[in-house]
Amino acid sequence: MQCHIVDTFVGGRYAGNPAAVVPVEQFPPVDLMQGMAHWIELPTTAFVVPTAPGEYRVRWFTPYKELNLCGHATIASACHLFRQPENAHHDRLRFVSDNGVLNAERVGELIAIDLPSARLxxxxxxxxxxxxxxxxxxxxxxxxxxxxxxxxxxxxxxxxxxxxxxxxxxxxxxxxxxxxxxxxxxxxxxxxxxxxxxxxxxxxxxxxxxxxxxxxxxxxxxxxxxxxxxxxxxxxxxxxAGDRVRVLGSAVPRHDVLHTEGLETIGSH
Structure with a gap:
């Protein structure tokens, strides 16, 4: 497996929030995903599985816990996936999680996602x-x-x-x-x-x-x-947007790629 690092919401003097994106054919065991997120040690690691053209299943992990929703790691995932040959003609990607669906789209040089509004x-x-x-x-x-x-x-x-x-x-x-x-x-x-x-x-x-x-x-x-x-x-x-909030931000991939071979024995932390 390869881990791709993307900085989101960067620009000017703002360095933004990094996330790791791990494309996989199917989700590894939960303890392995959690262990990898702990080893990668970024705020969030997203695991993405292709399910249809322009559609992916997604799960998000902090170094210590699985999240039910993570916006910046979804923008990071879209940034990486938009650059892949299979998505060259897609301007919109769909991310399906156990907590609902997030749509990501290119808007000029930015990436937009929408998520449910949470009233206080x-x-x-x-x-x-x-x-x-x-x-x-x-x-x-x-x-x-x-x-x-x-x-x-x-x-x-x-x-x-x-x-x-x-x-x-x-x-x-x-x-x-x-x-x-x-x-x-x-x-x-x-x-x-x-x-x-x-x-x-x-x-x-x-x-x-x-x-x-x-x-x-x-x-x-x-x-x-x-x-x-x-x-x-x-x-x-x-x-x-009423019952939804639309968030637009920049996303910049780093050139370094982490190779995770040999981590299959990692357990949860």
Whole structure:
């Protein structure tokens, strides 16, 4: 098996979020896929299996857990697969997972995917959350898996210094800190997933399935731009399409390819 590395949401001073793409004829055993993701040690590794022209089954793994959805690794997968001879005449690819279907398409030099919009319910900050994040909240809302905290401004997002061990003990998949942006973005965010083995995600697409409806309602616009203010950083172009969120981003393949022969004995970690 070969592993192809792609950087997504790069551009300017933003290095974006890397993902590994492993094309296979059929999914290996789960413990092998998990072990490979741990060995590759990128935020997410996507395994893709061709099922029909322009269609693939996909599964995503962090170094420690399988994910039910990952947007940036899907964009990375589309970037790699669009460059293969069998997809030379395809401008759209379909990725089928156990959690639904993601469609990816070429839009100029960008790749767009759409994913289900995740509406948030306003709530009081759960006990221990603000202390673990080290922030003061302007607003707080929860979804079925993540919690979002709005703070005063961009500087407050940058200054967030979470206690990851404390966050991992809270009953959420992820923790989103966000604020209205300045001239170069409508809003900014940082996202933390210590329970998944990813203390801070560099650019999290699934978090933007929550952030887009949150900020679209506040700003009164459906077309938005966003910056993720992680160490590598990333820029996203976004559209609120009602029950779907459309995310557009750049994707740049690296020239290095990892060969995974000899890893068949890896177990889960």
């Amino acid at each position: 319910t306003p709530a009081e900050p759960p006990a221990g959350l603000l202390e673990a994040l080290g922030v003061e909240a302007v607003a707080c809302a929860v979804s079925s898996d993540d919690v979002l905290v709005q703070v005063d401004d961009v500087d407050a997002v940058i200054a967030t210094r979470p206690n990851f061990a404390a966050l991992a003990r809270l009953p959420f998949r992820g923790h989103i800190v966000t604020a209205q942006g300045t001239g170069d973005a409508d809003f900014v965010s940082r996202t933390f997933f210590p329970s998944l083995g990813v203390d801070e995600d560099q650019v999290c697409v699934t978090a933007h399935a929550k952030l887009v409806p949150f900020w679209s309602a506040r700003l009164g616009r459906r077309d938005l731009t966003a910056l993720q203010l992680s160490q590598r950083g990333g820029r996203l172009v976004l559209q609120d």
